[in-house]
Amino acid sequence: MALPITEIIWTILLALTLYIFYKKRKAKNSAYPPGPPGLPIIGNLLQLGNVPHKKMMEWSKQYGKIYSMHLGAEHCIVLNDPKIIKELLNDISTTGRPGNPVSLAVSEGRYGIVNAEGKPWEAQRRFVLRTLRDFGFAKRSMEGMILEEVSSFLDWMESKQEAPIQCYRLFNTAVVNALWYIVTGEKNEWRGSDADSKSELLRVADDFMPSIQACVMSGLFQAPFLRHIIPNWSGWNQLQRAVQGINGLCEKVIHRHKANFDPSTPKDFVDEYLIEISKTTDPNSSFYGKVGEQNLKINVADLFEGGNETTSTELCWIMLYLSQYPAVQKKLQAEIDKATGSDRLPALSDKNSIPYVEAIIQEVFRSSPLIPLGVPHKMIADNHFQGYLLPEGATVIANSYTCAKDPEIWGDPETFRPERFLSEDGTTVLKHEAVIPFSVGRRVCIGETLARDTLFLFITSIFQRFDILPDPDNPDPDFEPEVGILMVPKLFTFIARKRNIFK
Numbered sequence: 135m136a137l138p139i140t141e142i143i144w145t146i147l148l149a150l151t152l153y154i155f156y157k158k159r160k161a162k163n164s165a166y167p168p169g170p171p172g173l174p175i176i177g178n179l180l181q182l183g184n185v186p187h188k189k190m191m192e193w194s195k196q197y198g199k200i201y202s203m204h205l206g207a208e209h210c211i212v213l214n215d216p217k218i219i220k221e222l223l224n225d226i227s228t229t230g231r232p233g234n235p236v237s238l239a240v241s242e243g244r245y246g247i248v249n250a251e252g253k254p255w256e257a258q259r260r261f262v263l264r265t266l267r268d269f270g271f272a273k274r275s276m277e278g279m280i281l282e283e284v285s286s287f288l289d290w291m292e293s294k295q296e297a298p299i300q301c302y303r304l305f306n307t308a309v310v311n312a313l314w315y316i317v318t319g320e321k322n323e324w325r326g327s328d329a330d331s332k333s334e335l336l337r338v339a340d341d342f343m344p345s346i347q348a349c350v351m352s353g354l355f356q357a358p359f360l361r362h363i364i365p366n367w368s369g370w371n372q373l374q375r376a377v378q379g380i381n382g383l384c385e386k387v388i389h390r391h392k393a394n395f396d397p398s399t400p401k402d403f404v405d406e407y408l409i410e411i412s413k414t415t416d417p418n419s420s421f422y423g424k425v426g427e428q429n430l431k432i433n434v435a436d437l438f439e440g441g442n443e444t445t446s447t448e449l450c451w452i453m454l455y456l457s458q459y460p461a462v463q464k465k466l467q468a469e470i471d472k473a474t475g476s477d478r479l480p481a482l483s484d485k486n487s488i489p490y491v492e493a494i495i496q497e498v499f500r501s502s503p504l505i506p507l508g509v510p511h512k513m514i515a516d517n518h519f520q521g522y523l524l525p526e527g528a529t530v531i532a533n534s535y536t537c538a539k540d541p542e543i544w545g546d547p548e549t550f551r552p553e554r555f556l557s558e559d560g561t562t563v564l565k566h567e568a569v570i571p572f573s574v575g576r577r578v579c580i581g582e583t584l585a586r587d588t589l590f591l592f593i594t595s596i597f598q599r600f601d602i603l604p605d606p607d608n609p610d611p612d613f614e615p616e617v618g619i620l621m622v623p624k625l626f627t628f629i630a631r632k633r634n635i636f637k
């Protein structure tokens with residue numbers, strides 16, 4: 135196949151033009167935030183090194199809480215302070231998403247929520263939030279769905295009989311099953327976390343994150359034109375297959391719902407959305423006809439992709455910390471025992487009696503930020519903020535890593551100490567504005583309640599029944615993450631020993 139040389143030349147010329155344009159604009163406008171000098175065309179890309187969030191934290195000491203940098207032709211504003219992040223992400227001018235062709239391939243354009251902007255994003259987000267609230271999020275029915283998966287997971291863990299358990303993707307099966315049930319009303323049968331034969335749902339779920347990771351590692355997000363030149367090596371083909379898998383599955387679920395559709399008795403989120411489509415007569419609405427169906431498909435995919443790896447990976451982080459901090463684990467178990475005894479599984483109504491688990495979750499989020507640079511936003515209008523001009527079109531990065539690790543905020547940021555999030559008498563969880571794993575402002579994660587409830591139910595149930603011990607053959611696991619869009623713990627194993635009160 136001939137190389138699309140013309141396209142490459144045009145891309146390079148465009149990058150150069152944009153670079154010169156921004157340089158001129160910057161020179162003309164001294165109100166533009168300062169930042170590290172970069173190279174033509176690639177900007178600061180190479181300086182970021184292997185752990186970009188750490189380099190970006192370093193730059194904040196030199197250039198301030200708001201600074202600028204260039205990633206190729208992309209012009210970025212980096213925010214490094216919790217108050218600034220909160221104020222700016224609450225402003226409508228920051229609610230766009232960069233139009234990276236690789237990200238847009240996942241949402242087949244600007245459909246769904248994650249990559250949508252403007253009026254369609256507002257309408258879709260509002261509808262999804264409201265409907266999920268009615269159908270499950272923060273409701274008892276959702277709790278039951280999660281607990282079913284928790285229960286299967288505990289049985290599986292017991293069957294391991296103290297053999298070392300590998301934590302890699304350990305929770306994905308349970309989390310995917312619960313998430314799919316909550317969003318689509320369809321039950322996926324439990325298959326153990328190490329099952330050989332996986333359902334289509336679990337297979338497509340497993341393929342997604344590795345395909346994104348392949349694109350991150352090859353630099354495809356920064357140089358999207360590589361997809362035309364080295365589609366295999368750049369991860370592009372892998373991503374295309376993974377996206378077709380997930381989006382195809384979502385399409386099938388919608389067809390099944392349409393076949394059994396009864397508007398008088400909506401059973402789940404998909405039914406509710408189909409009713410909204412059937413009611414919509416305005417051709418400009420994002421719920422109208424085929425556009426509506428396309429938005430429904432990508433919404434289901436967004437919820438699934440947004441909720442699966444994040445929640446599953448955070449559970450692995452918590453297991454890592456608790457296996458290495460036995461005193462914290464013992465204190466947690468004492469609280470769980472006091473609240474629930476051993477006759478029943480913990481429930482969401484126990485939250486107030488087990489504040490320590492929330493403190494642990496906060497401290498794990500702070501110690502090992504899961505998404506240290508958040509999900510990038512885009513300025514959709516110029517904004518004059520704290521003496522700076524933040525121009526329309528610039529990418530906005532909220533560096534939650536800096537907030538989580540700033541010694542001025544925490545004093546001892548490198549110490550793992552869940553007590554920092556408890557009141558002096560230990561009975562109340564203290565929220566802190568500098569811990570923002572779900573982001574803040576207008577685009578704050580819509581799955582926060584579901585994620586926090588899932589973490590609570592899994593962690594309290596596991597530690598109620600098991601002591602989690604380091605694997606004697608691998609007793610000192612590494613706390614440094616594998617760097618990608620998500621920070622994932624390096625491979626580690628642990629032992630699950632049934633507690634005496636359950637023997």
Ligand code: HEM
Binds near residue numbers: 247441448576
């Ligand atoms: C530990 C678990 C989770 C973490 C740490 C997390 C974190 C985040 C973050 C940082 C964002 C970006 C917000 C922004 O743009 O400023 C986000 C957005 C989003 N999350 Fe989550 N998330 C989690 C779980 C979930 C779950 C369970 C769901 C759904 C079932 C979900 C669905 C979404 C969606 C749809 C968005 C896009 C919101 C928008 O663009 O308006 N997430 N999440």
